[in-house]
Amino acid sequence: MRSPYFQLCNRIVLNATVICYSFILLQGCNSTSNLDEVDTQSRLKETVAALTDSTMEGRETGTAGERLAGNWIADQFEKAGLTVRGDSGAFQQFSYKPHPPMQMHGSGDSLQLGMAVVKEIIGQNVLHSIESSCGTHWGVIGAHYDHLGYGDENSLFRGEPTIHFGADDNASGVAGMIELAQRMKNHPIGHSLLFAAFSGEEKGLWGSNYYCEHPTIPLDSVRFMINFDMIGRLRGDTLAVYGTGTSPGWMELLEACNEDSLILVPSESGVGPSDHTSFYLEDIPVLHFFTGQHPDYHKPTDTADKIDYEGIEKIVNFVERVVRKLSQESSWEFTATKDEDEESTPSFKVTLGVVPDYLFSGQGMRIDGLTEGRPASNAGMKRGDVVTAIDTIQVIDMMTYMKALGQFEAGDTSLVQIQRDGNSEILTVTWD
Ligand SMILES: [Zn+2]
Structure with missing residues (x-):
């Protein structure tokens, strides 16, 4: 896949x-x-x-x-x-x-x-x-x-x-x-x-x-x-x-x-x-x-x-x-x-660096995998955590998760609410 x-x-x-x-x-x-x-x-x-x-x-x-x-x-x-x-x-x-991927050659004024x-x-x-x-x-x-x-x-x-x-x-x-x-x-x-x-x-x-x-x-x-x-x-x-x-x-x-x-x-x-x-x-x-x-x-x-x-x-x-x-x-x-159609998919510039669990049918976005060095991992999130809110935005499902991502830019900081082992926690995420 x-x-x-x-x-x-x-x-x-x-x-x-x-x-x-x-x-x-x-x-x-x-x-x-x-x-x-x-x-x-x-x-x-x-x-x-x-x-x-x-x-x-x-x-x-x-x-x-x-x-x-x-x-x-x-x-x-x-x-x-x-x-x-x-x-x-x-x-x-x-x-x-x-x-072909774009490549940078040289440095400073001679950058090509x-x-x-x-x-x-x-x-x-x-x-x-x-x-x-x-x-x-x-x-x-x-x-x-x-x-x-x-x-x-x-x-x-x-x-x-x-x-x-x-x-x-x-x-x-x-x-x-x-x-x-x-x-x-x-x-x-x-x-x-x-x-x-x-x-x-x-x-x-x-x-x-x-x-x-x-x-x-x-x-x-x-x-x-x-x-x-x-x-x-x-x-x-x-x-x-x-x-x-x-x-x-x-x-x-x-x-x-x-x-x-x-x-x-x-x-x-x-x-x-x-x-x-x-x-x-x-x-x-x-x-x-x-x-x-x-x-x-x-x-x-x-x-x-x-x-x-x-x-x-x-x-x-x-x-x-x-x-x-x-x-x-x-x-x-x-x-x-x-x-x-593309219009129905919200656009966003930042991500948490996680693999969502697409089979999760509860409320929120459950994390099935994390990439080290990315915002979720840096903030201390773990596999199995369910993201339920980002700042003031409720995360109900994948669509609301993506809509929430659309509100942020690289460098912004957000408070992300997660559910872990039945408890609610708030973690600070820096977007990249
Ligand atoms: Zn594959």
């Missing part, structure tokens, strides 16, 4: 409603393929272990590690009997030239502004399909396999370059996608399915953007896109589902397929910090499944030993029911979600 700042600026879980559909069982959803459960978890583990192996060097787009990972994923799809669907075999290459030299980066998507003989409709299942290598510009780790394993982000999603592909191949449905392992996601959704501009199946026959990004840390069976407003049928279908009583935290917007956004912008209904933020996000400590395989299995079981149920629908309507 992309960085929290991108998340902040684009899509916020607003007034996330926690919905527990405990006893809903509907016909048509309970047909899973009954692969052995122990096997499922060992298969998921195998994928996460392979992608987080140090030989893959954190899978940064355009590196040898990314190529190794892409080849490994293609092998798995081939073993499962899927058909290659890239531009050449299983692969689709894309190139991207990042915007120059452009750093940037190299073109070539990444590759890995694309396979299961084609149905009884229809022309497609569904897309996606998960990005790239990560931050030794710590690129999106790393939140401050230290010497070191491998960022990206077990949750997003070996977990790739593992879920491969498992789902094997099941759908064994027990096919009326839809054709494209399984897309995207690269370039961490750099800015490059791979999925390129795919939507150069699709290898007709995009106008794609009924839905489902994205797995960070599904390896299921806690308390709470699962965030983004994009629920992109079709009027999503919520009902999700409820009907929620046989394991997952606590769904839906969010309507089709624009978010991952690859489903590229498909939503092509007017395709999307869903993004996500088990939430954590302090290891975009750090070398996002490792395989912290992955909850039973949790991934529950999510795969759930999504399998969703995909099978979708194939029984004669149509699947798209709706645009209303909150993606």
Whole structure:
């Protein structure tokens, strides 16, 4: 998944409603393929272990590690009997030239502004399909396999370059996608399915953007896109589902397929910090499944030993029911979600330097991670603290938090009220 700042600026879980559909069982959803459960978890583990192996060097787009990972994923799809669907075999290459960072040369009067030299980066998507003989409709299942290598510009780790394993982000999603592909191949449905392992996601959704501009199946026959990004840390069976407003049928279908009583935290917007956004912008209904933020996000400590395989299995079981149920629908309507215009996102120049907990449904903004040396950390805030007011401004949710940030400039000082272990405390924050 992309960085929290991108998340902040684009899509916020607003007034996330926690919905527990405990006893809903509907016909048509309970047909899973009954692969052995122990096997499922060992298969998921195998994928996460392979992608987080140090030989893959954190899978940064355009590196040898990314190529190794892409080849490994293609092998798995081939073993499962899927058909290659890239531009050449299983692969689709894309190139991207990042915007050059500005650099200062010289000093004093001779200070000059120059452009750093940037190299073109070539990444590759890995694309396979299961084609149905009884229809022309497609569904897309996606998960990005790239990560931050030794710590690129999106790393939140401050230290010497070191491998960022990206077990949750997003070996977990790739593992879920491969498992789902094997099941759908064994027990096919009326839809054709494209399984897309995207690269370039961490750099800015490059791979999925390129795919939507150069699709290898007709995009106008794609009924839905489902994205797995960070599904390896299921806690308390709470699962965030983004994009629920992109079709009027999503919520009902999700409820009907929620046989394991997952606590769904839906969010309507089709624009978010991952690859489903590229498909939503092509007017395709999307869903993004996500088990939430954590302090290891975009750090070398996002490792395989912290992955909850039973949790991934529950999510795969759930999504399998969703995909099978979708194939029984004669149509699947798209709706645009209303909150993606930039105007609705407050602008601000300062931040606390924290990773907000996007799954927090209480009042305030709960801190899920802190960057050392930034205002929150400097003021003594800790993970788990809930910010409830900044000076005189009440913080109710992410939107009011961002609106509050808009009132301050670097160098200003504020009194921030937090809740910690049931007590209220006031800390002094200096904005930077
Ligand atoms: Zn990420």
